[in-house]
Amino acid sequence: MKRIISTITCLLFVCLAFPAEMHGKEMQKDLRIQEVFQRYGKKKNVTMVELSTEMLETYGMAHYKSIKIKNDPDALRFIRRCLEADQKGARKIKEVTDDGGIVSAYYQLPVVREDMNRYILFKVSKKGEINLVYIEGDLDSDDLITLLFSGNDL
Amino acid sequence: MRIDDLLEKYFEGETTAAEEKELRTFFSSGPVAEHLAPYQPLFAYFDEEIARKEEKEEAVVPAVAERSARRRVFYMVSGIAASLLLLLGIGQIFFFEGRRYCADNYVIINGRCYTDVKTIREHAFRALEEVATTSEELIPTFDRDEMDRQIIEEQLNDLRSLFDEEE
Numbered sequence: 001m002k003r004i005i006s007t008i009t010c011l012l013f014v015c016l017a018f019p020a021e022m023h024g025k026e027m028q029k030d031l032r033i034q035e036v037f038q039r040y041g042k043k044k045n046v047t048m049v050e051l052s053t054e055m056l057e058t059y060g061m062a063h064y065k066s067i068k069i070k071n072d073p074d075a076l077r078f079i080r081r082c083l084e085a086d087q088k089g090a091r092k093i094k095e096v097t098d099d100g101g102i103v104s105a106y107y108q109l110p111v112v113r114e115d116m117n118r119y120i121l122f123k124v125s126k127k128g129e130i131n132l133v134y135i136e137g138d139l140d141s142d143d144l145i146t147l148l149f150s151g152n153d154l
Numbered sequence: 155m156r157i158d159d160l161l162e163k164y165f166e167g168e169t170t171a172a173e174e175k176e177l178r179t180f181f182s183s184g185p186v187a188e189h190l191a192p193y194q195p196l197f198a199y200f201d202e203e204i205a206r207k208e209e210k211e212e213a214v215v216p217a218v219a220e221r222s223a224r225r226r227v228f229y230m231v232s233g234i235a236a237s238l239l240l241l242l243g244i245g246q247i248f249f250f251e252g253r254r255y256c257a258d259n260y261v262i263i264n265g266r267c268y269t270d271v272k273t274i275r276e277h278a279f280r281a282l283e284e285v286a287t288t289s290e291e292l293i294p295t296f297d298r299d300e301m302d303r304q305i306i307e308e309q310l311n312d313l314r315s316l317f318d319e320e321e
Contacts (some may be wrong), residue, residue, distance in 0.1 A: 041262055042262055042265045043264075043265065044264050044265065045264065046262070046263075046264070046265075047261065047262070047263050047264075047277055047281075048261065048262045049260070049261045049262075049274060049277045049278045049281060050258070050259065050260055050261075051259050051274060051278055052258055052259065053258065053259055055259070055271070055275070064278060066277075066278060066281035066282070066285075067281075068277075068280075068281055068284070104285075121282075121285040122285065123284065123285045125284070129284070131281055131284045131285045132285075133281055133282065133285050147282070148282060148285070148286040149286055
């Protein structure tokens with residue numbers, strides 16, 4: 001009987017342990033903006049993109065994630081709170097604020113792994129359209145700026 | 155006499171089980187008539203054999219009962235395990251597969267997941283484009299005019315100084 005129970009326990013453990021996600025997207029787990037993607041990603045008037053293939057290698061990226069939210073003041077407040085938390089210790093490549101808070105920002109996050117830079121890009125348009133982008137890869141800030149203003153397709 | 159008739163039937167092989175039992179009971183009940191005495195050991199032997207068999211069967215019953223109880227538990231545990239595995243399998247299809255389906259490269263628009271590469275790239279690029287600050291946004295228009303004026307003035311001054319030098 002003991003043998004049967006231990007066999008079943010092992011089987012259950014194997015079944016439960018293996019399907020767990022084993023993607024290399026662990027680096028954004030320490031960030032508050034992760035909650036933005038989780039909370040708003042599947043909502044109406046929201047577009048969320050995630051890329052992590054060889055498609056990005058040309059641009060020195062390993063992982064790309066973006067979210068676009070149309071006219072949602074609550075989401076904007078939440079994102080600004082998340083950005084405030086995540087920008088601690090980060091290098092501010094650019095930050096534009098007005099009375100309501102951050103309007104546009106590029107942050108380079110502290111390095112947690114060698115040759116792996118992490119960036120948060122944020123912008124809220126005059127129409128209230130929010131864009132939040134998370135990028136990780138070996139690209140440096142100059143590469144990022146070039147990519148942003150060169151108009152190259154991904 | 156009934157026993158004599160039964161004996162005759164018995165040796166002709168025509169007795170029923172009840173009649174044979176009656177014979178056994180008769181011969182085991184104690185002393186019998188003299189002409190029947192030779193048959194007594196035979197029926198006593200049968201009686202003993204039957205009693206022994208019954209004892210054996212009685213002893214076997216608990217062992218069989220224990221074995222079948224163990225088998226029941228085994229079937230029950232196996233059933234539970236099979237059900238759990240089935241549930242996990244169904245869960246894999248509906249939960250984990252769903253996540254894997256939209257896990258690596260995707261775009262979710264209004265809650266709907268698309269994995270078409272062209273659509274994903276288009277939306278990824280659009281997001282980058284929208285997040286990129288234009289020069290108009292970096293430098294307010296009035297500042298730009300002022301800067302233009304300054305540049306023109308500087309260049310004019312340079313030109314003036316060149317002419318002055320020539321003179």
